[in-house]
Amino acid sequence: MRVMKFGGTSVADAPAVERLIGIVKAARERDQAAAQEAGSGIGPVVVVSALGGATDRLLGIAKAAQAGDVSQATQQLYELLERHAAMAETLTSGSRREALLDAIRGEISGLIGLVRALAVLKDVSPRSKDAMAAAGELMSSRLVAAALEETGVPAAWMDARRAIITDGEHTRALPLTEETNARLAERVQPLIAAGRVPVLGGFVGATSDGITTTLGRGGSDYSAAIVGAGLGASEIEIWTDVDGMLTADPRVVPTPRLVPRLTFEEASELAYFGAKVLHPSTILPAVTHDIPVRIINSRRPESPGTLIARAPADGPRSGLVAIACKRHVTVINITSSRMLMAYGFLRRLFEVFERFRTAVDVVTTSEVSVSVTIDDQSQLDVIVEALSAFAEVTCERDMAIVCLVGENLGSDAGAFGKMLEALDGVPLRMVSQAALRRNVTFVLRQADVAEAMNRLHAAFFETVEAAAEPARSL
Ligand code: ASP
Ligand code: MG
Secondary structure, eight states: OEEEEEOGGGGSSHHHHHHHHHHHHHHHHHHHHHHHHHTSOOOOEEEEOOSTTHHHHHHHHHHHHHTTOHHHHHHHHHHHHHHHHHHHHHHOOHHHHHHHHHHHHHHHHHHHHHHHHHHHHTOOOHHHHHHHHHHHHHHHHHHHHHHHHHTTOOEEEEOGGGTOBBOSOTTSOOBOHHHHHHHIIIIIHHHHHTTOEEEEESSEEEOTTOOEEEOOTTTHHHHHHHHHHHHTOSEEEEEESSSSOBSSOTTTSSSOOBOOEEOHHHHHHHHHTTOTTSOGGGHHHHHHTTOOEEEEETTOTTSOOEEEOOOOSSSOOOSOOEEEEEEEEEEEEEEOTTTTTSTTHHHHHHHHHHHTTOOEEEEEEOSSEEEEEESOOTTHHHHHHHHHTTSEEEEEEEEEEEEEEOTTGGGOTTHHHHHHHHTTTSOEEEEEEOTTOSEEEEEEEGGGHHHHHHHHHHHHHSSHHHHHSOSOOO
């Protein structure tokens, strides 16, 4: 059984939902024989995001309410109602349409009440924000379930709040695995066994007391992974509006290639560097259960997409998978000729970052100095002050990280030389390669990023050999 997650653009309007229906039907046909053999339901389980842009809208409405602007907030809620209702009219008919419209109106009128209350208080708590944002997925999932049913797919809408149980950290809640898995087994599994197609909203959950929570922006992928892991899915498909992971960000490198397959570890490295295609946390439940995740373009379902899965033990693999970069990084150089190699020094140093809750990304050391990069600069001044108590500190702003990722980079003896050759003349501030050699990281001036990325990409992906080498296979 597979879990199919459709992102905001894949449910943005009626034609998008029609494509979704085609994709779900095709998957059911494909999975029928296997399900029969296994004596299980066909599935899939469908997880959907809010209609593209709806979450931003809802959070904007919460802001308007906080500013006391009830009329603007209400006006925008009516627009959202219109948008959902128009899709319902196109995609469903008869009593199913009436029931769907009632449900959508119910959600919106609940929010109108909420907006009034918030506008009086002029205060939007994270809990209220969640109640507002969750409506996007609650409505889109009802809409998709009804649209599927309309075309004969035995869909069953499922309130995600009754399946995904989380802690109470509003706006970034974490799932409680045991409770969630119990709910999935109790409420979703029987639907699949009965031949139904459960449809639930991503992003949304509830505490065990039933208070609505959300998993954080982009959290629908996470929901899909949680559901897939809990139900022991064979694969999790992330249907989106791009073909998959690319060898580089197309805004930086004009002609990136599609990466057909990568490992979980490679994907996590890339996700950290803002490979927007996938939410980093998505990886986790899938990794622990060894469930492959496929990213596919819902406008081009025939394209194979990118498969993220454990590398098979056998088979040759080329080294580099992709090149990623991150801008707006600050380098902090910490020098202490007396203390550096004394034990306890690094602990003392990193304690400062811990105290100010700032994550360190790249670290390099020499005999007398340590250089680190940070991404979040909000605590920079206090960090520098605290470090200055026991070391000399300098900072360089407007730096960037360029990271070359590939599970097998380490066994490619020529790779590092090739990188340096490609970067000839580009001033490098830090160079780092972990013992595992899954990635090589360069820190350089932000102004040099585009040049560096393009040169590296040309050297590794655009040479005659690279072109002759068919799609990278694991
Ligand atoms: N709708 C939510 C968001 O826009 C969750 C998601 O789409 O993954 O962040
Ligand atoms: Mg998304």
